Amino acid sequence: MFRRFSRRLFSQLVALDSFGMWATRIKSDQSEAKPAPDRRALTNFPKDFLWGTATSAYQIEGAVDEDGRGRSIWDTFSHTPGKIADHSNADHTSDHYHRYKEDVRLIKTLGVKAYRFSIAWPRVFPEGLGTPNPKGLDFYERLLDELLANGIEPFVTLYHWDLPQSLQDRLGGWQSSETSRAFANYAGYVAERLSDRVKQIFTVNECSRFVNLGYGAGVDAPGLRVSQAGLNQVRHHVALAHGLAVQAIRAQGRSDTKVGPAEDIAACLPVIDTPPNVRAAEIATRELNAGFLGVILEGKYTDGFLEHAGKDAPTFTADELKIISSPVDFVGLNIYAPQYYVAAADGALGFTVLPFPASFPHMNSDWLRIGPETMYWVPRLAAKIWNIDSIYISENGASASDELAADGQVYDTDRIMYVRNYLTQLQRATAEGIPVRGYFLWSLMDNFEWIDGFQKRFGLYHVDFNTQLRTPKLSSSFYRNVIERNAVV
């Protein structure tokens, strides 16, 4: 036992003993002993905390040519040679379109209370606009009924990147504000038809990701590389689409419909928790998110953003800023990895970003660095900067190699490690009163992971893409335990 003591402490104890104080000391410790801390209080989440899991349409549905669905930019992109790592596409993927009932059973087995899924815009409006396709919406009605019958609260995402190809061809996609208007039309229609059953709607998933990678780097659909000015304009149009959609949902949906964005917020963390560094991380969070979350929540682009953009700044009107900043009911944050370790610095910015060492650990995707404290700092800073009173962690999760063991099980202890550590930090946040209302683990099951095709797995359920057999991974038992006990386990 003494091996655990430092040499210094050991010598102190020996000294106490030699004065005959050892026993006395122990006794007095016992007599003054405080009751053991309530472990539950240290690990529990708030009573009404909402546990969920998440997916998106193109990644799981398959059935791309069924029931009148139009083509999306991801159909085109994934069928373009050289774009997807394993040359795959999501024509069939997890076949959820046909297996949704079985999948709802999987959701129920997990014990989650909420399920976040996305609606494929080209199923509902095959051309993006015009006459809706009744069979498209029928599918989501069947899914909603199944979820509700099983006591699972649906959270719907309206845009998880599957833009109708027709809007790309005719308007240049998000390069045109006409696409923003088309989106609002679709949003209003969905709210009108489904808000009797869906009470929570996310407008746009991860604007920053699909704008930067789809229109900037050209590595996601639609694979364009527009100028910096073009990129800022595209982002502005997405923000406008969000605002117009909020208004359309309020106008056409039931009055108890709640709406907000789901954003891959640029995650800035103080490298060491000191007041100047925390302040620096706050400044960095505001400035690095000014192009989307900032303009939505503040109704203006920050001076820093506009100065930095210079001649490439987006063009906009005061009226558009008003629309963009239409009040939301919650903010969804997708949190996976620390992106910027920030320290205080002299100079105009007030912060500096530290480089990542090559040895920084990551999960089975290079970008997915492991930084559990991201789950504490990001909601804390966002809530403070924008005075947000309701946050959902709309995505968090990890890729793992997920091989089936000889006994047919998947022992994804690495995913469990990742989620446990992130949840520990989330619990810390909720214990401090940071208003996080729920958490959606990405993802329910393995699926088409965009440009990685089927090479990366994020699911709680393993999917054999040849047989469509779903196998619960060990992490699904872990998550079920977390939910049952409402605590980190």
Ligand code: BGP
């Ligand atoms: C988020 C997306 C999800 C999911 C996940 C993993 O950015 O919203 O759709 O794919 O990240 O990302 P990736 O497939 O890039 O590894």
